[in-house]
């Protein structure tokens with residue numbers, strides 16, 4: 394397609410991603426601007442309308458998914474009267490329990506480890522919480538653009554100069570359709586990347602500028618989750634249950650969770666590291682097994698599955714955070730890896746880093762200096778805040794699990810008594826896919842669960858419950874660098890693990906029409922935007938890019 398003529402708009406700030414981080418940044422900046430403008434003869438005049446927030450989902454919050462138990466610390470700083478303002482907090486946590494599961498039994502920990510104690514926290518639907526935050530941001534006069542994805546970064550030399558939004562109305566071959574509308578070039582003084590886990594623009598920027606030069610690689614887990622309606626009387630509202638053990642092997646990091654949003658509504662999920670050795674391992678399938686454990690089955694039996702979703706979680710921690718400021722841009726929240734893997738919590742850090750970014754941006758706008766030197770104040774601020782203190786205490790946590798669950802527990806214990814250090818100052822970390830072994834190195838095979846359609850479900854039934862929808866006639870947003878590798882080498886060496894690690898049945902090996910073998914088929918419209926394939930592919934030849942804005946899952950209550 395020839396290069397389209399695009400409209401160019403100039404503004405102060407473009408925030409890519411309307412999740413908790415991006416919206417908190419927008420709201421805090423609008424608060425600061427309001428205070429500034431209230432002073433007589435404030436100069437320069439700033440306007441919240443010049444904060445543009447782009448969101449690839451058709452509706453604010455529709456791509457947000459988490460467990461979730463919220464530590465309200467940063468929300469209280471951002472919106473001190475959040476309860477009076479109607480924050481959708483489903484329930485305060487009333488009770489914590491941790492179980493170790495075997496195939497048919499369980500052992501309840503007599504004492505809850507401090508990092509899993511949730512007194513004072515709230516069970517939330519992050520998708521509802523985000524919608525609510527979006528309403529505050531809109532009321533503050535910020536310009537919100539749902540349905541617009543950031544597809545490219547605009548540069549002036551090395552400096553980030555803005556964002557190009559997605560072209561709309563392009564067919565699967567890249568040709569304009571009758572409804573073609575080119576994306577906008579939004580030129581901005583500062584761009585904030587708040588795309589969430591494994592953001593596609595963040596990945597580009599970090600690589601282009603070597604922002605991760607001094608960092609460990611990022612490590613991820615995949616969380617799959619279902620929302621269930623269950624008969625009353627099985628669990629109390631506000632109950633939080635975490636599990637370790639079955640169905641995961643001793644070589645895997647992960648565990649299950651059950652959160653009671655209401656007495657009759659449970660959020661149930663499984664989180665597993667993407668550093669699995671076995672290319673046949675399938676987190677979705679493992680989650681279905683998890684639900685057949687007597688403890689979980691006893692809670693869900695006779696209930697109804699309402700919703701499904703999946704998302705990766707950046708767990709590398711302190712040493713995996715790249716440089717978060719560059720000329721004209723900041724990276725915040727999950728996009729930068731601000732997440733406490735030990736507590737399984739990131740929303741509070743997303744909100745706080747959004748706020749600190751806003752304070753940095755405000756000062757930069759007043760000084761009219763958006764250089765890396767000025768924006769590096771963000772680094773200084775988060776390192777001087779409780780964000781640093783919290784992450785420093787668990788700086789080696791995820792790396793301690795490199796050799797499996799039990800060695801990881803031992804390391805975690807040593808780290809707890811040594812203020813996060815453990816046996817060395819900085820544990821190394823390897824990319825998740827580097828742990829994957831070839832088929833011929835893996836004996837046996839994973840246990841297959843046959844879905845019964847009542848308690849256990851196949852991927853397509855689950856995807857249906859994620860509300861996922863994409864315009865079918867558009868370029869595939871899963872870019873494969875070399876199909877020959879998929880169809881021959883990967884098939885031979887790893888058995889095409891994309892078929893297993895994708896929790897939405899996007900990848901499928903299909904027989905060739907002439908019977909000469911199999912080829913990779915991509916059912917891109919099933920994609921729930923979890924980013925697993927971009928991370929876990931052993932040859933790193935899958936690149937996830939944004940599809941046409943408005944497509945993707947439609948999470949509700951998740």
Ligand code: SF4
Nearest residue numbers: 895920921923924926
């Ligand atoms: Fe996740 Fe990739 Fe599958 Fe989409 S295609 S659901 S991003 S693994």
